[in-house]
Each structure stands twice: as structure tokens, then as C-alpha cells.
Amino acid sequence: MFDHTFKILCVFLVFQTICFSQTEGMANIKGSRYIPLYGRDSTVVEVQDFKLDKYPVSNQQFLEFLKKNPKWQKHNILKLYADGNYLRQFKSDTILNDIVNPQSPVTYVSWFAAKAYCECQGKRLPTIDEWEYVAMADEDVPDARRKPSYNQQILSWYETPRTDEKTIGNSPKNYWGIYDMHGLVWEWTLDFNSVLISGESRKDVDKDSNLFCGSAAIGATDLMNYAAFMRYAFRGSIKASFSIKNLGFRCAKDIEVNP
């Protein structure tokens, strides 16, 4: 009787290990206070210490997740959770298209799917404040926003097409030991829907002015940081079910506080 229970236990433990083993690929981020492009009324935002995946999630990693969680597969996913572009790079439920690089960041994922992936590993998506905090760093300093070279580099990426097909981890890591915050894909954040570009109400005279209205630019704290402005504008324009070619994600985790 006990033998049998023990066997079952072993099987579960193996699954458990698979599910949680990726915690290792995370870097510790030392929290601090900073002024983001859009803060709480343009004031200082405090980021607690947390862990962040060193790399964005790859096609291969997402494929493993799909194998274990069929309800997130292309043909099983509820339409509420993803639009028609979901996992377009997949030939079938668990097979990638031949031309797709398994080591490039996974894209065409909705916010719901990204969130579920992280939760399955005992993680979560990073908040906007956390993500932007890590994204301020270049290779040498935690906050490189004042460096012309920093902005220049990001903007030249925004001009380059098809960067989502590149392999993860080929560019130098940043100050925190994190790769590819810039350069490959844009990333989902937990509270992406907290960006209110056009003020309290989305009801503007011109529907498309959500995105590029002047009032939003005036509300920004740092007009130099045009790249960040584009990210916020992008976040303000997407919905949780959208699956987009250049939008991937990585996971974050709180640091356990030892009592």
C-alpha cells in the first residue's frame, strides 16, 4: 500500500521539478525608487526587490508548457483569452512551423496565456514599474536614461524589422544580468491595462487620439525618453486577448521574505 503511494508521489515530484526548475534562470533585482515616464502623478515609484527571468520565454519553452497544459493550445484556447492570431507560428497544437527558430522569443501570445505560463511556474508577470525599472539599465549602470547612446540604441532597434526572429541571449546582458530587454520583442506586463494615455476617460473626440494625443506627451515626465513613451503608448493601445508578432513576455517573482 505504502509502496504504491510512494510511486505516485515520485511521479508527482518529477512533474513538480519540471514545473519549477526554471526558477534558476532568474536574476535578483535590487529595488529602489525612480521616476518613471508615467508615475503616480509623475512622482517617485518604489520597486521592491524582486526576481526577473534573465531571458524572455522562448518558443521552445512555451511549447513545453503547451504540452503539459492542453487548454492553452492553439485549438483549445477559449476565444475570450486570445484572438485569431494566437500562436500563428505553430503548425499544429504542439508543433512549430519549420521556419520558426525554437530559441527565439515566443510571440503571438495573449496576456492571458502569458499570465498562465508564469503562474504555472509559481511566477507572475512583472508590473510595468518593475519592467521599466530594469529596462532603464544599460550594460554599466542601473539608470542609463540620460545617456544619448542608450536611447539611440533602443530607437535603432525600433527601426529594425523582424527582430523577433533572432535568437535569445546574443546581445550583452545589462547591469542586472538580464538579456534582451531591448532588441528582440516588446513584452507583456501584469498591469499593462493601467496605462491611461488620454486621461481619465477614453472618450475623446477623435477615436484614434488615444494613442498620440498631445496631452499625454505633456503628462510625461521625461520627454527625452521617447523610446519609453512608445512603449507606454503601445501598452495603452492593446487588449489582453491580442496576440501580436513582436510581443512576447518574461516572468517575475517576489523574493520570499524569511521570517
Next chain:
Amino acid sequence: MKPFIYIICIALTLVSCKNTSSKAAKDDVAYHCPMRCEGDKIYTEKGNCPVCKMDLVVEENHVKTISDDKFSEMSIYNLPSTWTTQNGEDIQLKDLKGDVLVMVMIYTSCKAACPRLVADMRNIEERLPEHSKENVKMIFVSIDPEVDTPERLKTFAKENLMDNDPWLFLRSTEENTREFAAVLAVSYKEISPIDFSHSNIISVFNHKGELVFQQEGLGVNSDNTIKHINEAVDAM
């Protein structure tokens, strides 16, 4: 002692990947009017016939006429989150199945936009024709679950004379709230501990939980919203 440890381990393992396929479908009881005033119309709740006022009787051979148990992929009844009402009751969204839902996200300590959203909701409800009113739930979902406890929602409901049908106040965890807002395409952000900025959107769901219409903005003309609510009721 040992078996207990095994059981605990296994239980822990099982909950590691949140499996959210809860299938606790409630037993549907249906009612009909003994005079069949409105033909074969089925009512989901006990009460009186809206036409002849006779007591409704239980439908004997009820073959899942109130929409089938399956809801479509776009239905919010797929969301597994649990919500607490102003009466401290825990419900899932699918428990609201069968009515047309009119939903808005607010927070009770709000001084600017929310009173106007509440007024908009009241205005919409008042303008609904009698037969629609009985099949509509008007729901406020809190974006500030920390402050808006069930007690607080109860007080707010009473202050606004909304502590009865069709009004309903819901709150859940921060995470579930964020997810629900994502479904409604509502944006919100905490500006200070007592202040949020948020989009002003009133959403209409049909009896299957599918989004049929969204009214954006404050104090806008509600004609279109009312039209969609009536259509959704008629389609039941």
C-alpha cells in the same frame, strides 16, 4: 503519521499548477406561468407572472431550456474567479447566468467620475421597459478591493438605495480584478491609496455572458445602451 505526509505532499503537488476547470454547475430550476401568458416563456426565478401576476409554477420536464449549460468561448462565465457580493456571499460569474448583465467598474471612495457613473447606471435602469427590468442585473465591480470590503459595499449600496435587485456589488482579489478589467478592456491605475484613474465604460452582456455592447464616457446619451439591453433581453 506517514500516510498523512504523503497525502499532504500530493495535495501540494496537485495545486501547484492551478487547474481552473471547475464544473460545479448549479441545478437549474425553471418556472412557467400556469396561464402561459407569454407562451412557453421560462423564468429562472420564483415569483409572479409579469402579465397576470399569478404565482409561477415549477417547470416539470425542464430540458435545459434556459440556454444550454455550455456557454460560448467568448462568455465571461468561463472566468473561474470568485467574487464576493455586498452581502458577503461568494459567487462565480456563471452563477449570474440567465440574466442580461450591465456592468461597470468603480470604487466607492471615488469623488469624481464614479458618482456620475452610478447616476448613469440608475438612469439606464429607470429607462428600461418593465419586461426588460426583470431580466437585467445591474452590477458594480470594485477596482479597489482593498478598501471596498463587502461591508463597505453594503454601506455604499444602502446610501444609494441600491441594496436590492437588480443591483449587485462585487469585489474580488486584486489579481482577479485586473483580469476582469482586461476582459472588459477597462484600464485603471492607482494614483494614491484612495484614488484611481480609470476608464468609464459600461458593458452589456447577454444572457450567455457574451459582451454585446460598451458605452464609453460619462453622462453620454444612453439610448444605444438601452437598445442593446432590450435586444439582449428579447433574444433570451
